[in-house]
Amino acid sequence: METLTIAQLGNPILREHATPLSAAQYQEFAPFFNALQLKMLENNGVGIAAPQVSESIRAFIVASRPNPRYPDAPMMEPTLMLNPEITWASESMEKDWEGCLSIPGIRALVNRHSHIEVRYDTLEGKEVKTQMEGFIARIFQHELDHLNGLVFLDRAE
Ligand SMILES: O=C(CSC(=O)[C@H](Cc1ccccc1)CC(F)(F)F)c1ccccc1
Numbered sequence: 001m002e003t004l005t006i007a008q009l010g011n012p013i014l015r016e017h018a019t020p021l022s023a024a025q026y027q028e029f030a031p032f033f034n035a036l037q038l039k040m041l042e043n044n045g046v047g048i049a050a051p052q053v054s055e056s057i058r059a060f061i062v063a064s065r066p067n068p069r070y071p072d073a074p075m076m077e078p079t080l081m082l083n084p085e086i087t088w089a090s091e092s093m094e095k096d097w098e099g100c101l102s103i104p105g106i107r108a109l110v111n112r113h114s115h116i117e118v119r120y121d122t123l124e125g126k127e128v129k130t131q132m133e134g135f136i137a138r139i140f141q142h143e144l145d146h147l148n149g150l151v152f153l154d155r156a157e
């Protein structure tokens with residue numbers, strides 16, 4: 001596999017609606033998902049979506065960690081989420097700063113749901129249903145937007 005390149009804003013791939021994966025494909029993509037996680041880590045990201053490396057499939061990684069901007073952000077293992085969905089979202093919204101590996105050097109204030117309930121599949125094909133709030137909920141919503149051809153600037157206040 002050639003090394004992954006992060007698509008920058010202006011690349012039409014970032015504007016596509018990504019394609020769902022069939023469970024039969026999960027294991028097939030395992031090497032790609034490892035490369036995707038490495039790409040995120042080498043760029044100090046707290047998340048990354050497959051379309052950002054020009055693979056228009058419904059998969060992303062969430063990897064919250066404390067950082068200067070979010071000192072109280074929870075430390076979590078990088079988590080691969082396949083065919084992710086929001087099943088419930090709070091009325092209450094919170095505004096905070098976001099960045100994007102596809103739009104380097106730009107930060108914007110973005111309104112996101114404070115609490116969400118989500119579902120996704122793991123690489124092993126197990127369905128996970130869980131609740132998220134705060135920074136993790138923010139990252140999930142940011143990455144899900146990437147699967148639907150949206151970037152955070154589209155929602156900037
Ligand atoms: O700007 C970055 C890197 S940009 C980043 O990690 C994006 C994820 C993200 C950062 C901040 C808020 C929500 C999502 C990753 C992307 F672009 F692939 F989606 C950042 C890192 C830690 C905290 C805040 C910002």
Ligand SMILES: [Zn+2]
Binds near residue numbers: 099100142146152
């Ligand atoms: Zn992004």
